[in-house]
Amino acid sequence: MTQRGQNEKLRVLILSCSALDKSNSAGSTFSNFFHGMENVELASLYLGYGEPNNDLDMRYFQVTEKSLLKNLLNKSFPSGRRVIVGSGAAVGMNKNEKKSFDFMRTARLQIFFWMRELIWRIGRVHSKELQSFVSEFAPDVALVSMNDTCYLDRESVKISRKMGVPVCAFIGDDIYSLRRIKLSPLFWIDRLIKRASHRRLIKRCRRLFVMTDTAKAEFDRVFGVDCALITKSLDFSGEPAYKNEDRDNKLRFVYTGNLYANRWRSLAELGSALSRLNEEYRDKGGPAAELLIYSMTPMTSGMKKALSTPAVKLMGGVPASDIPEIQKGADILVHAESTLRRNMLVVRLSFSTKLVDYMHAARCILAIGSSEQASIAHLVRHDAALTVTEKDDMYVQVKRLYDDPELLREYAAKAWHCGAEQHQKELMQGRLFSELTKAAQGD
Numbered sequence: 460m461t462q463r464g465q466n467e468k469l470r471v472l473i474l475s476c477s478a479l480d481k482s483n484s485a486g487s488t489f490s491n492f493f494h495g496m497e498n499v500e501l502a503s504l505y506l507g508y509g510e511p512n513n514d515l516d517m518r519y520f521q522v523t524e525k526s527l528l529k530n531l532l533n534k535s536f537p538s539g540r541r542v543i544v545g546s547g548a549a550v551g552m553n554k555n556e557k558k559s560f561d562f563m564r565t566a567r568l569q570i571f572f573w574m575r576e577l578i579w580r581i582g583r584v585h586s587k588e589l590q591s592f593v594s595e596f597a598p599d600v601a602l603v604s605m606n607d608t609c610y611l612d613r614e615s616v617k618i619s620r621k622m623g624v625p626v627c628a629f630i631g632d633d634i635y636s637l638r639r640i641k642l643s644p645l646f647w648i649d650r651l652i653k654r655a656s657h658r659r660l661i662k663r664c665r666r667l668f669v670m671t672d673t674a675k676a677e678f679d680r681v682f683g684v685d686c687a688l689i690t691k692s693l694d695f696s697g698e699p700a701y702k703n704e705d706r707d708n709k710l711r712f713v714y715t716g717n718l719y720a721n722r723w724r725s726l727a728e729l730g731s732a733l734s735r736l737n738e739e740y741r742d743k744g745g746p747a748a749e750l751l752i753y754s755m756t757p758m759t760s761g762m763k764k765a766l767s768t769p770a771v772k773l774m775g776g777v778p779a780s781d782i783p784e785i786q787k788g789a790d791i792l793v794h795a796e797s798t799l800r801r802n803m804l805v806v807r808l809s810f811s812t813k814l815v816d817y818m819h820a821a822r823c824i825l826a827i828g829s830s831e832q833a834s835i836a837h838l839v840r841h842d843a844a845l846t847v848t849e850k851d852d853m854y855v856q857v858k859r860l861y862d863d864p865e866l867l868r869e870y871a872a873k874a875w876h877c878g879a880e881q882h883q884k885e886l887m888q889g890r891l892f893s894e895l896t897k898a899a900q901g902d
Contacts, residue, residue, distance in 0.1 A: 510542065713753070
């Protein structure tokens with residue numbers, strides 16, 4: 460918005476639908492993108508509930524449906540507010556509101572999402588308070604965390620058009636294509652409306668950022684652009700901490716992550732394969748393998764039944780700070796995607812950020828999923844994991860791992876090498892800063 464000196468920091472305004480909390484996708488992603496980057500100054504405009512919790516030094520402005528409705532009833536009530544972390548100013552949900560919201564989101568009731576969009580359409584989102592926040596920060600560039608909504612698109616376009624802020628967008632999922640298996644006509648009406656909304660924003664963007672080669676190839680073709688590839692990154696400059704101790708005749712598989720989108724079915728198939736392995740090697744003095752599942756995902760009775768094999772242990776959820784040590788205690792780290800086509804299409808272009816954590820842990824990775832999924836394709840392309848793309852391959856692969864301990868070290872080294880080559884923090888942050896700077900300058 461203003462001309463800045465050569466030595467001044469690049470001011471980046473991040474727009475998202477959720478608070479930048481490390482426990483959610485947007486918070487985890489952007490915290491990783493910018494943590495430790497000294498040549499930027501950050502601000503966050505988020506259109507959702509809750510208080511930010513991340514590793515970034517930034518200022519915040521929040522707008523919610525609740526505040527928009529109150530403002531419609533009483534103009535003196537602000538539709539948005541500045542948030543100082545720890546001050547109690549952030550608008551959240553009470554238990555009943557959260558319970559209702561989670562039900563609607565889980566049930567995927569289309570009328571609920573349209574009601575939300577209506578509130579954002581008629582509400583005074585672009586208030587004088589919001590405009591004051593943006594003007595005072597004076598961003599050089601805005602970076603939008605695009606998702607499956609219209610209201611974030613609309614507000615991003617307004618800030619770009621009315622306030623003269625160059626805009627870029629990060630797209631982490633397939634929010635645009637028509638490759639879905641859905642029978643509901645309401646879904647397809649909604650999808651077409653959102654496609655038009657996304658395209659309006661993308662037309663204003665000076666840069667598009669994606670996480671996978673698959674997404675880049677598709678969006679380059681569809682939108683006629685040259686997307687920049689930015690992924691989660693860590694410091695791989697040191698020496699990998701390989702697991703050198705002798706195993707106690709037991710192979711420890713560890714999964715850390717959510718179980719949604721039928722990932723639990725893939726883990727259940729792995730559990731069955733491990734139980735079969737244990738039966739075969741029972742005469743060797745104990746179980747040959749076990750699968751430890753650490754997840755915050757609420758378990759249904761069907762999930763518990765499918766995972767109730769002797770080789771599987773449900774460990775529940777643990778604090779995020781405990782995860783690195785848990786991963787280092789594994790022999791094999793498991794990445795699981797659903798092999799059901801309707802689920803596979805939803806995450807077709809997505810990249811699982813925990814894969815970079817797995818690589819950094821320097822452990823052998825076993826990946827379950829379809830080769831059409833970008834995360835699996837990335838691992839196959841760089842030979843960074845043993846992969847199971849067919850159900851019949853599951854037992855073959857786990858037996859290979861048990862019979863040949865050298866495979867553990869070999870694939871641990873390959874995982875670390877992939878991280879060092881493809882997900883080095885210095886490389887990724889340098890690329891992100893360079894692209895944002897070019898966008899701010901109009902290049």
